[in-house]
Amino acid sequence: xxxxxMIKDASIKLIARDGYFNATTDKISKEAxxxxxxxxxxxxxxxxxxxxxxxxxxxxxxxxxxxxxNWHMDWFxxxxxxxxxxxxxxxxxxxISKIILSEKxxxxxxxxxxxxxxxxxxxxxxxxxxxxxxxxxxxxxxxKIISLIISGFLDAITYEFATTDDFDNIEYAIDEFxxxxxxxxxxx
Amino acid sequence: xxxxxMIKDASIKLIARDGYFNATTDKISKEAxxxxxxxxxxxxxxxxxxxxxxxxxxxxxxxxxxxxxNWHMDWFxxxxxxxxxxxxxxxxxxxISKIILSEKxxxxxxxxxxxxxxxxxxxxxxxxxxxxxxxxxxxxxxxKIISLIISGFLDAITYEFATTDDFDNIEYAIDEFxxxxxxxxxxx
Amino acid sequence: xxxxxMIKDASIKLIARDGYFNATTDKISKEAxxxxxxxxxxxxxxxxxxxxxxxxxxxxxxxxxxxxxNWHMDWFxxxxxxxxxxxxxxxxxxxISKIILSEKxxxxxxxxxxxxxxxxxxxxxxxxxxxxxxxxxxxxxxxKIISLIISGFLDAITYEFATTDDFDNIEYAIDEFxxxxxxxxxxx
Amino acid sequence: xxxxxMIKDASIKLIARDGYFNATTDKISKEAxxxxxxxxxxxxxxxxxxxxxxxxxxxxxxxxxxxxxNWHMDWFxxxxxxxxxxxxxxxxxxxISKIILSEKxxxxxxxxxxxxxxxxxxxxxxxxxxxxxxxxxxxxxxxKIISLIISGFLDAITYEFATTDDFDNIEYAIDEFxxxxxxxxxxx
DNA sequence: GATGAATGAGAGTTCATTCAT
DNA sequence: TATGAATGAACTCTCATTCAT
Numbered sequence: 001x002x003x004x005x006m007i008k009d010a011s012i013k014l015i016a017r018d019g020y021f022n023a024t025t026d027k028i029s030k031e032a033x034x035x036x037x038x039x040x041x042x043x044x045x046x047x048x049x050x051x052x053x054x055x056x057x058x059x060x061x062x063x064x065x066x067x068x069x070n071w072h073m074d075w076f077x078x079x080x081x082x083x084x085x086x087x088x089x090x091x092x093x094x095x096i097s098k099i100i101l102s103e104k105x106x107x108x109x110x111x112x113x114x115x116x117x118x119x120x121x122x123x124x125x126x127x128x129x130x131x132x133x134x135x136x137x138x139x140x141x142x143x144k145i146i147s148l149i150i151s152g153f154l155d156a157i158t159y160e161f162a163t164t165d166d167f168d169n170i171e172y173a174i175d176e177f178x179x180x181x182x183x184x185x186x187x188x
Numbered sequence: 189x190x191x192x193x194m195i196k197d198a199s200i201k202l203i204a205r206d207g208y209f210n211a212t213t214d215k216i217s218k219e220a221x222x223x224x225x226x227x228x229x230x231x232x233x234x235x236x237x238x239x240x241x242x243x244x245x246x247x248x249x250x251x252x253x254x255x256x257x258n259w260h261m262d263w264f265x266x267x268x269x270x271x272x273x274x275x276x277x278x279x280x281x282x283x284i285s286k287i288i289l290s291e292k293x294x295x296x297x298x299x300x301x302x303x304x305x306x307x308x309x310x311x312x313x314x315x316x317x318x319x320x321x322x323x324x325x326x327x328x329x330x331x332k333i334i335s336l337i338i339s340g341f342l343d344a345i346t347y348e349f350a351t352t353d354d355f356d357n358i359e360y361a362i363d364e365f366x367x368x369x370x371x372x373x374x375x376x
Numbered sequence: 377x378x379x380x381x382m383i384k385d386a387s388i389k390l391i392a393r394d395g396y397f398n399a400t401t402d403k404i405s406k407e408a409x410x411x412x413x414x415x416x417x418x419x420x421x422x423x424x425x426x427x428x429x430x431x432x433x434x435x436x437x438x439x440x441x442x443x444x445x446n447w448h449m450d451w452f453x454x455x456x457x458x459x460x461x462x463x464x465x466x467x468x469x470x471x472i473s474k475i476i477l478s479e480k481x482x483x484x485x486x487x488x489x490x491x492x493x494x495x496x497x498x499x500x501x502x503x504x505x506x507x508x509x510x511x512x513x514x515x516x517x518x519x520k521i522i523s524l525i526i527s528g529f530l531d532a533i534t535y536e537f538a539t540t541d542d543f544d545n546i547e548y549a550i551d552e553f554x555x556x557x558x559x560x561x562x563x564x
Numbered sequence: 565x566x567x568x569x570m571i572k573d574a575s576i577k578l579i580a581r582d583g584y585f586n587a588t589t590d591k592i593s594k595e596a597x598x599x600x601x602x603x604x605x606x607x608x609x610x611x612x613x614x615x616x617x618x619x620x621x622x623x624x625x626x627x628x629x630x631x632x633x634n635w636h637m638d639w640f641x642x643x644x645x646x647x648x649x650x651x652x653x654x655x656x657x658x659x660i661s662k663i664i665l666s667e668k669x670x671x672x673x674x675x676x677x678x679x680x681x682x683x684x685x686x687x688x689x690x691x692x693x694x695x696x697x698x699x700x701x702x703x704x705x706x707x708k709i710i711s712l713i714i715s716g717f718l719d720a721i722t723y724e725f726a727t728t729d730d731f732d733n734i735e736y737a738i739d740e741f742x743x744x745x746x747x748x749x750x751x752x
Numbered sequence: 753g754a755t756g757a758a759t760g761a762g763a764g765t766t767c768a769t770t771c772a773t
Numbered sequence: 774t775a776t777g778a779a780t781g782a783a784c785t786c787t788c789a790t791t792c793a794t
Contacts, residue, residue, distance in 0.1 A: 025785060038759070108351050141367075157336070183372040531716060601792080
């Protein structure tokens with residue numbers, strides 16, 4: 001693995017566990033098995049590490065969603081796909097999910113360039129819903145708000161997991177949420 | 189106002205704006221117009237200020253919800269009442285809502301005694317939903333998960349507000365969410 | 377003595393001996409018998425210490441010169457007075473003289489506010505010379521350049537002293553310089 | 565040009581502009597278009613670069629002065645020649661003049677081997693003056709002190725130039741200084 | 753010889769906490 | 774009780790130097 005990625009991974013682990021402020025450059029260097037100075041060969045500042053994590057990880061998600069737009073699927077299957085993609089990501093790399101949830105406020109505080117990526121998920125969900133409305137599969141509704149509900153649910157289960165480390169009920173929770181969405185949204 | 193409350197209020201203002209770590213005891217003392225040393229006459233540590241904020245503010249909410257249990261109302265009106273109570277709190281004391289959202293992760297990190305209060309809202313919502321099921325007003329569902337969805341939505345609108353300072357659409361968002369809940373949950 | 381002056385004096389001692397860059401805040405705090413943090417209760421940065429030294433010490437000299445302007449003396453006695461005042465200052469506080477000589481380049485590099493004080497000695501000497509010309513005690517000459525020669529000589533003896541710590545010949549050197557000023561070098 | 569001289573020239577440029585401490589090996593390597601490691605193939609340390617600059621550049625001056633001793637000229641023309649040689653050097657390679665002035669204190673601090681070269685100019689001027697005395701062209705005086713006055717003047721005009729980058733008046737200043745040397749200041 | 757990534761001691765600065773007044 | 778100067782460990786970041794390639 002590249003040094004940059006070693007530093008990124010060490011940072012992810014520590015920021016997920018201790019938070020951005022408690023993840024000191026000293027701890028990060030030890031966790032990454034490099035010297036402190038090496039961090040600054042790859043990142044101009046500690047803040048830049050967080051920005052880089054957001055940049056690369058949100059891009060992965062964005063790419064997946066964007067690709068999904070081209071799939072020929074029902075709105076419901078797409079939304080379900082997004083929820084399950086998140087679950088899968090959370091299982092694969094739980095620390096990243098934790099960080100994206102708990103440190104995004106810092107992206108705002110420090111006006112990071114990765115900030116723009118945070119809004120893209122909502123836009124894609126909105127698009128999917130709008131298409132459902134256009135195809136008269138969904139009743140008329142405010143797609144931005146339904147989109148907010150969906151991403152709020154994603155954050156809720158991420159937080160639930162982050163504080164309990166218990167995945168077992170998440171799959172079930174997603175099903176329950178989808179049922180709610182279906183019953184609540186589909187045109188009769 | 190008591191010195192303790194002056195310190196608490198100053199802390200709320202600064203933590204909401206800058207985050208827990210950037211709200212230094214020095215800034216807090218200046219904002220509260222007391223000496224730094226005075227802070228330590230009322231709080232054993234900076235962490236304890238945050239804990240106290242959670243303790244007192246969550247108690248207020250808890251008291252309202254608890255009181256609500258005794259009201260003779262439909263489940264739907266109660267849930268709607270909770271959402272609107274939140275909106276009203278957010279309008280009245282936006283900084284407190286911001287902090288409860290963005291700093292609750294620190295309650296977990298530092299294993300604060302106020303931690304237990306965070307789970308109580310969910311329990312009360314669950315109770316309301318369970319009553320709805322018992323009265324056959326709501327279809328059979330997992331109350332814990334629906335409760336999670338509701339508190340997730342609350343957090344989502346709080347975050348939306350915290351980063352945009354725009355309240356105008358929140359009322360409308362709550363209505364849209366309630367419609368979704370009703371359509372999705374009521375027994376046919 | 378005030379803490380601020382203790383820190384200033386410790387800084388003067390170390391900067392004179394080791395130079396501005398080798399005089400670390402850590403060494404300064406130890407020399408001043410205070411904690412590092414205390415330095416920052418009185419100065420906003422290390423640079424500000426140097427600026428403060430220049431500010432206060434150059435002001436002392438400026439005050440002396442300015443006062444001298446009101447004395448009813450021959451131009452020659454005034455110049456002689458300035459040279460001897462410098463000698464006396466150098467004997468009393470050799471480190472300050474060293475710093476003013478060797479670190480003034482940093483005042484330029486960092487564009488310190490004390491910068492303006494450096495030019496005032498030259499102006500006062502120029503005034504004295506101009507008065508001598510007006511009174512026809514001095515032949516027509518470029519006062520700015522003669523002033524440059526005089527302050528250049530002051531720096532030269534300061535540097536000589538700074539590297540040898542030998543004062544014995546300075547008094548004699550001043551006399552020789554004054555004779556030169558008066559008579560020139562050519563054999564008559 | 566040899567690699568060693570490329571590094572030397574880059575160092576001269578950066579030290580003149582930023583000072584010895586702000587001229588980092590990293591910046592020097594970039595300015596010289598070599599790798600940092602290459603610097604250490606030619607110099608044992610950063611300090612050694614400064615020492616080498618002093619060594620080679622002062623040698624050039626020393627060679628010129630030494631050669632001058634053999635010229636059959638009046639003491640006054642020789643001194644004038646030295647001053648004008650300096651002016652010419654300053655015009656040709658201003659950065660070197662700046663460094664020799666502002667960083668010579670470091671030669672003392674680090675006890676560099678080039679230190680000995682700094683005293684040689686004074687010795688040569690002293691020789692010239694002594695010869696003038698012997699030939700009864702100059703009145704009896706302390707040659708070491710007159711020599712100090714002359715090199716002090718050289719430093720003064722170099723500093724004036726270093727902080728203003730203005731050469732225009734230097735030639736005139738040299739003339740005024742020479743006149744002073746010859747005639748003195750008093751009205752006849 | 754030339755490279756430049758890696759190093760880590762050490763720099764300036766911050767800040768929660770203490771305690772004499 | 775209230776104060777705020779003093780504290781020093783701990784922070785982020787720098788940079789002269791090394792060494793495997």
